[in-house]
Amino acid sequence: MRVVITGATGNVGTSVIGALQDDARIESILGIARRHPRLAIAKTEWAEADVSRADLAPLFQGADAVVHLAWLIQPSRSMSLLRATNVTGSARVFEAVAEAKVPSLVYASSVGAYSPGPKDRRVDESWPTEGIPSSFYSRHKAEVERLLDRFEADHPGTRVVRLRPALIFKRESAAEQRRLFAGPLLPSFLMNPRFIPVVPSNERLCFQAVHSDDVGEAYHLAIVSDVRGAFNIAAEPELDGAELGRLLHARPIPFPGSLLRGLAALTWHLRLQPSPPGWVDMAFGVPLMDVARARQELGWAPRHSAGQALLELFEGMRKGAGIDTPPLSSDSGLLTGN
Secondary structure (H helix, E strand, C coil), X not given: CEEEEECCCCHHHHHHHHHHCCCCCCCEEEEEECCCCCCCCCCEEEEECCCCCCCCHHHHCCCCEEEECCCCCCCCCCHHHHHHHHHHHHHHHHHHHHHCCCCEEEEECCHHHCCCXXXXXXXXCCCCCCCCCCCHHHHHHHHHHHHHHHHHHHCCXXXXXXXXXXXXXXXXXXXXXXXXXXXXXXXHHHHCHHHCCEXXXXXXXXXXXXXXXXXXXHHHHHHHCCCXXXXXXXXXXXXXXXXXXXXXXXXXXXXXXXXXXXXXXXXXXXXXXXXXXXXXXXXXXXXXECCHHHHHHHCCCCCCCHHHHHHHHHHHHHHCCCCCCCCCCCCCCCCCCC
8 A cells, every 4th residue: 555644744643653663554645745754754855835725636646545634733833824724724634635536535633623512421423513702723624624525425435534623732742832833932840740820720621632642553454444424533531620730749729711822822922822712612612522433433442541641741741851852852942733
């Protein structure tokens, strides 16, 4: 098989490539990114292309599967640029898949695509995907879900899989995630649990996470298995105030959601950190996901707990961990999304 991956040099892309390496069925991989990495990986060649404007069909010719991961999270103050990559770029990827007659398309959706939902039970993949209106990330993910609905209706012969993972962490993504979500003003020492005496606790502040390498394996299985449709991807346990307190040896304290959102809005408007308050709305709004379908139909099971993934990220932030690709490099000051 030949696999083409857009957004191949980021957090998930590097894990997907890693998961494909030992599978003899995967003969070659083309990793597409906006900037060429220095990283050399077996079976893998690189191509520079921006999904918002490049001619993609020639790059997809001869592929057995295209994995679409390319996405921008920053710059959060440029909605036109974000939309050009996230929504228009995704539409262009889907059109190129059809033009190149690629038999399989695997798309990176997200828990963020889901409409507001419960935190006291888990929902399956049938939960509505209309997003959280105040989050650009969620709106874009929901809009691309509709594009993919139309693509599936128009191209029933193409096998389409959409993965909806929870928050995705690994040690080597620390430099990128710090740039994207925290900014340069966050002191590294604060990522040491002994300097985190308290954590916020709120009944709606309960979320799921998963290790990037486990997400990579989910993509691997989606590529080589004869499956279609959506799959929730998340590890155990759920991360709420009590569990975060246990992991970080910190004391959970009640924290109103409005106050947390207000702090996010204030610091974003003052340019003290790069994440707009819609991220808080999404964290409070999206439901908890049931991953039974991924376990039963994909045969997927995470090797890391959600807590292990989070602690790895904290360690990576303390130590400036990264990989030799433009998004993940620890010495890059750029805000990138793929």
